[in-house]
Amino acid sequence: MSLAASDQVAGAPRPRFDHDAIVIGAGMSGLYQLIRLRELGLGAVVFEAGTGVGGTWYWNRYPGARFDSESYSYGYSFDPELLQEWSWSEHFAPQPETLRYLNRVADKYDLRRDIRFRSRVAAAQYDEVARGWTVTLEDGSHHACRFLITAIGVLSAPTWPRIEGIGSFRGQSWHTARWPREPVDFAGKRVAVIGTGATGVQTIQEVAKTAGHLTVFQRTPNWCAPLHNRPITEEEQRRIKASYPEIFRRCQETFSCFLHTPDPRGTFEVTPEEREAFWERLYASPGFGIWVGNFRDMLTDRAANREISEFIARKIRQRVKDPAVAEKLIPKCHGFGTKRVPLETNYYEVYNQPNVLLVDCRETPIERITPTGIRTSEAEHEFDIIIYATGFDALTGAFDRIDIRGRDGLALKEKWAGGARTLAGMLVDGFPNMFMLLGPHTALGNIPRSIEYNVDWVTALLRHMREHHLTFAEARPEAVAAWMAHVMACAEGLLTFEVDSWMTGVNRNVEGKQTRTIARYAGSAPAYRAWCDAVAAEGYRALTLA
């Protein structure tokens, strides 16, 4: 029996909901939430803007897109059968494989029958009388539900650069997060890539393989480290499948749910020789070890951060032949790891190729996009293709793009104007019966691990509400204040928060996002879960339930 049909406020007219729950987004969180809602016996629909499932892995089909957390730590952990059925081909799987995986999940659980594709949500309005939400799609249709669950991702609102003339280019151009389905042939073409974040790095190293000529427009260099990807052998496959319980146990224990976790030693507690040997080992190892498995003080102690930055700078100088180009590629304004470290495969060597040019936008800024290419303060560059790897309006951007209104018609965008305030990234006071999966201030890291935790927490709350005949859940303002104090405390002393990046809520291409905020939860995933578990264990006293 559905919750909406069974639980009615005493004396009030029976609310007429189209669905118990509406989920926005059919990415990794939306798919898993749908599975759990069905298990609860709730009638749910998922509205998805795309034509298929996959979210991030549906939209980001740019050349070179792949995991940079180990494939076997990334998949869903909740279905042991699926874990045995699915074989990842590489230690860091490419995007088409991940998209196939998510389609396989959708097939296995017959999820598509409850997903409406090509359905972009334009607005959602809380209805105080009905204690539910009315969701409006871009086609103007309205859909009423008791519970609204946002599964709209952290990095799903792409941003184009604010450059004059962007619409005038006569060649082909795409944002990496809106890449076409048809393969793009770069052979013999003059290609530009704007942006050198994790996406730009993956794109550049792939496009450089075949482009006639590639020009990279770099505004801020990033500290990149080798991915060391390779195929998974049959023997490794057997070992991986036999050790899934240990793999996921390890992910639960580590700081950010990766297989790597900080080394308990401080940078200067070891001899210079030991330090160098440790870093050499990390640099030669696959994955994020060098970022999240480094000395524990790397992101809190300036001198420690300087040491590791110098180590990586030496690597860049060794790998890039032209010293002037190498210097341009070495960040000078932020230390190693204070931004998300892009993992690369021969990225630096790309700049040794005769068909690749690095343009430093700090020295020679882009002035405008022209019908034939890009004009900088120094030169006119002609292109056949321009690729915008210019990132996302992260964390809150996808929320801002929906007109979400809570009690008294208050717009979420307005409520968050000075920075998002949440309860554990999942609830907002003033927005009853709305639950966010991966909302601002959830513990991020190895994302699927955060997703599974958030979905299970929301599902447990819904179960609790059903068992107690409750139809209303709202975060208490004092609980939000307590949570935000915890978020602020976790951020204190972290070098990460002294740097502009999507993790500090800065995007110079978005109005009103020029100043740093504590946009991201910087505590550990175990601390995050302990906090949320305590809320549940205390009977959800942090929430008003009715």
Ligand code: N01
């Ligand atoms: O975006 P970004 P991203 N002129 O914001 C530049 C995840 N991810 O898509 O730094 C010139 O990091 C901008 O320059 P600046 C991962 O979490 C995961 O690359 O603002 N340049 C920057 O270089 C990652 O952190 C995977 O000076 C302009 C770039 O565009 C997150 O997604 C793979 C400009 C944007 O970099 C976002 O990464 C890829 C302008 N006007 C990404 N405007 C996995 O492996 C912007 N830029 C799972």
